[in-house]
Amino acid sequence: MLDLAIIGGGPAGLTAGMYATRGGLKKVNMYEKGMPGGQITKSSEIENYPGISKVVTGMELMESWPEQCMKFGLKHEMKEVTKVSANSDGTFKIFIAGSEEVDSKSVIICTGSNPRRAGFEGEDKFFGKGVSTCATCDGFFYKGKEVAVLGGGDTALEEASYLSNICSKVYLIHRRDTFRASPATVKRIENTKNIELVLNSKIQKVYGNELGVEGVITIDKDGKERDLKVPGIFVFVGMNVNNNVIKQNDGSFLCDVNESGEILVDLSMKTSKAGLFAAGDIRVKAPKQVVCAAGDGATAGIGAISYVDSLGD
Ligand SMILES: Cc1cc2nc3c(=O)[nH]c(=O)nc-3n(C[C@H](O)[C@H](O)[C@H](O)COP(=O)(O)OP(=O)(O)OC[C@H]3O[C@@H](n4cnc5c(N)ncnc54)[C@H](O)[C@@H]3O)c2cc1C
Incomplete structure (x- = not known):
């Protein structure tokens, strides 16, 4: 019988393991189907992790984490968990x-989430080289x-608003002429001078060279193309949370989740099920940042x- 099983070995899982073992738990396994480090290892640049003042790759940032997090007894099992x-x-x-x-005896779910891809030409090729799913990061x-x-939801509009404070101009491309976001957010976007709405349009392709994106071709509902010469395109078409492990045979979830499948937790990262915790991108209202995932992991x-x-002995 383990004291604690941690599912996922990204920033949340690794940090949870370090705190749990350093704090005295003896039998703690972290199940990570790949190499520990999580999704940030796919990023070519990160510059907002406190204490690391130069721009590093995600791989460089995470390089020393496994050694530090496992030196108090955390055991990494390179295995995929199918269900809890x-x-x-x-x-x-x-x-x-x-x-x-x-x-x-206890479990922390740290399986993270993945931004959904929109599916236009060049999206995968230029991902991390101009195509991004995180305005705070990039x-x-x-x-x-x-x-x-x-995008046309709350996240897309909030991120467009965030970018409008940093960038000279933001083209907001949406396939409809109305937004799914809250009316107050829509109004704010419409009143922001350096945001141009490109409505009833989708992205046909993103083009560029070996250094990265050089532009985006959009096409509207009448088939009219437009060439936007931008070096960056931010895609916000939803998130897939990796919650399969808490899905039961009857289709229910082991603990409460919201309509997007994110795990509901309190400020202690406790779920609705005693002994079950969730940390990082998988939990409700996660800011989806490495520093926040690590903080959640420590709390959990x-x-x-x-x-x-x-529980006693
Ligand atoms: C391209 C990119 C750029 C980013 N840039 C930044 C940035 O600049 N700054 C920043 O702070 N954040 C950035 N982020 C976000 C950051 O990476 C995440 O917020 C953070 O990694 C979340 O950590 P996590 O531990 O919750 O989940 P993850 O990092 O997603 O880790 C989850 C882990 O669980 C494993 N797993 C999933 N299911 C199972 C299973 N069933 N069994 C076993 N293992 C499983 C996965 O393999 C994965 O390693 C970026 C993300 C991406 C993709």
Whole structure:
């Protein structure tokens, strides 16, 4: 029986493991299907992690984390978890691909999320080289330049607004002529001088060279093309949260989630199920930043120690 099983080995999972083991839990396994580090390892630049003052790649940022986080006894199992379910005695069963099963007194879900791709030509080729899904992460690299934003929901409009404070101009491309975002946000966008709405339009392709994006071709509902010469395009067409592991055989979830499938937690990262915690991008209202995921992981790790202690021997 494990004291704690951590599912996912990104910034949240690694930090949760470090806090839990350094704080005294003995049997702690972190299940990460790949190499530890998480989605930030796919980023070519990060400059907003406190304490790291130069711009580094995501891989460079995460390089030293596994060694530090595992030196207090955290064990990395390079395995994919298929399901977590509740045993009748209040403990949990971790189902691992390949039919292995492990019991644990507590669990922290840190499986993260993935921004949805829009599917236009050049999106994958230029991802990280001008195509981005995070204005907070990458907006600053386009300071004083023109950029484009794709999407019509609250996130797209909030991010367009954020970018309008940094960039000289923002083209907001949306396939309809009305937005799904809240009316107050729409009004704010319409009143922002350096945001131009490109409505009833979708992106046909993004083009560029080996250094990155040089422009975006849009096409409207009448088939009219437009060439926007921007070095950056921000895509906000939704997120897929990796919550499959808490899905039960009857389709229900092991704990409460919201309509987007994000796990509901309190300020201690506790879910609605005793002994089950969630941290990082998978949880509701996550700012989706490395520093925040790490902070969540620390909070959840501390919470797991208290929970396991409260069970006694
Ligand atoms: C291109 C890009 C650029 C970014 N730039 C920045 C930036 O500049 N600054 C910033 O602060 N943030 C940035 N982010 C966001 C940041 O990467 C995330 O907020 C952060 O990584 C979230 O950490 P996490 O631990 O919650 O999840 P993740 O990093 O997504 O880690 C989740 C881990 O769980 C594993 N996993 C999932 N399901 C299973 C399973 N069933 N079994 C086993 N393992 C599983 C995955 O393999 C993954 O390693 C960027 C993200 C991307 C994609």
